[in-house]
Amino acid sequence: MYDAIVIGAGPAGAACAISLGKEGKKVLLIEKHLLPRYKACGGGLSQKSYSILKENLNIKLEQVLENGIDEVDFIYKYKNNVHLAFDYITIKMCMRQKLDYLLVQEAQKYGIHLKTAEKVVDLDQDKGHIIVKTDKSQYNGKYLVGADGAHSIVASKFFNINKKRAMAVEGEINITPDLKVDKNRMELHYGIIPHGYGWIFPKEKVLSIGIGSFSPSLKGLNKYYYKFKKEIGLGGHQELILKAHPIPLIKEKNPVLHTGHVLLTGDAAGLVDPLCGEGIYYALQTGIWAANAIINNNLQEYSAMIQKRILPELRQADILARLIYNALPVINRLVNSDPLIAENLLAVVYGKGTYKDLFRYLINKYSIFRQALS
Numbered sequence: 001m002y003d004a005i006v007i008g009a010g011p012a013g014a015a016c017a018i019s020l021g022k023e024g025k026k027v028l029l030i031e032k033h034l035l036p037r038y039k040a041c042g043g044g045l046s047q048k049s050y051s052i053l054k055e056n057l058n059i060k061l062e063q064v065l066e067n068g069i070d071e072v073d074f075i076y077k078y079k080n081n082v083h084l085a086f087d088y089i090t091i092k093m094c095m096r097q098k099l100d101y102l103l104v105q106e107a108q109k110y111g112i113h114l115k116t117a118e119k120v121v122d123l124d125q126d127k128g129h130i131i132v133k134t135d136k137s138q139y140n141g142k143y144l145v146g147a148d149g150a151h152s153i154v155a156s157k158f159f160n161i162n163k164k165r166a167m168a169v170e171g172e173i174n175i176t177p178d179l180k181v182d183k184n185r186m187e188l189h190y191g192i193i194p195h196g197y198g199w200i201f202p203k204e205k206v207l208s209i210g211i212g213s214f215s216p217s218l219k220g221l222n223k224y225y226y227k228f229k230k231e232i233g234l235g236g237h238q239e240l241i242l243k244a245h246p247i248p249l250i251k252e253k254n255p256v257l258h259t260g261h262v263l264l265t266g267d268a269a270g271l272v273d274p275l276c277g278e279g280i281y282y283a284l285q286t287g288i289w290a291a292n293a294i295i296n297n298n299l300q301e302y303s304a305m306i307q308k309r310i311l312p313e314l315r316q317a318d319i320l321a322r323l324i325y326n327a328l329p330v331i332n333r334l335v336n337s338d339p340l341i342a343e344n345l346l347a348v349v350y351g352k353g354t355y356k357d358l359f360r361y362l363i364n365k366y367s368i369f370r371q372a373l374s
């Protein structure tokens, strides 16, 4: 019998496994893919994520960190450009297959058991423990952690959480000599897809190009992606890989993300920022909190922490997202005359400020935000 079975070896599952392993718990981590595996993701690490990885998990990130971003272009409809230069690194770049694999290897140092290329196909409960059935075997655990991402089997088996399913698509292209790439500068493109944005994140060897929409009803995401790629002059560059992936967004105000023996973390719980799509931080943080709740034998503290420390910010982000994406031409004019808006937004992502601070700034200064909220 395992103390805990963790399903999914993304940031949430690995952070949870490391934290449990450090406390000497007998842990099984199950991943359906062989590792390292590709995950469609921009690989943008905020300072919040970086701090957790360095300070809470003691990960030696140097081997997986690529370039740091200190210049950001906010571009509206391919022409209107607000350029920001920072005296600090706002976002650090990584390739997810490398980061996630490093975290799993760290967990293995603490003696956790790892099963890869093994898919969880069913779950059951019996006399206070959990039965995990995979396509190869069956395991028993006192606790179960659902870190199995957007298509979570744990969420569908044990929880009934209302989530919105947004979508994003990500392509990686080689940085060939003909491409003039500033590796310290990323581009964020607005007004090119309803309720969303496109991005160009430079890595050491590739450009990660993506586009996403927070509107679940939007169809034909690939069409928007190819148009975006063409407009930014990269139409002739073939992708090394191109993948679409859902962005799950929790819709409930005070969801309970635990049962008697089960906890739901990261994307499986829909804990993603609905304005910018950041999810790695929430995955890492909830993975660690889930481990702490198991160690303290107090699962209630887990949902309470999320309700107190994460959901109020995600709610603010959701209100802002609806205001911003519904009024992009106006917001574009405001950002042009007051680049501090964009700067404050990046400060929130970095972790220097909160959405509440950004909201306060906008409401105090601009009637459009006051009117929208009244």
Ligand SMILES: Cc1cc2nc3c(=O)[nH]c(=O)nc-3n(C[C@H](O)[C@H](O)[C@H](O)COP(=O)(O)OP(=O)(O)OC[C@H]3O[C@@H](n4cnc5c(N)ncnc54)[C@H](O)[C@@H]3O)c2cc1C
Binding pocket: 007, 008, 009, 010, 011, 012, 013, 030, 031, 032, 033, 037, 039, 040, 041, 042, 043, 044, 045, 046, 118, 119, 120, 121, 147, 148, 149, 150, 151, 152, 153, 167, 168, 169, 170, 210, 212, 244, 245, 246, 247, 265, 266, 267, 268, 272, 277, 278, 279, 280, 281, 283
């Ligand atoms: C295109 C795109 C770009 C993004 N860019 C960024 C970004 O730049 N920065 C950022 O912070 N966030 C970004 N995100 C969000 C971020 O990728 C996710 O929020 C994050 O990966 C969530 O981590 P997780 O551990 O919860 O889930 P995942 O990383 O999805 O990991 C879940 C794991 O569970 C495994 N699994 C699933 N089902 C089973 C099963 N039945 N049995 C066994 N294993 C299973 C999967 O194979 C997977 O490895 C982006 C998302 C998308 C779609």
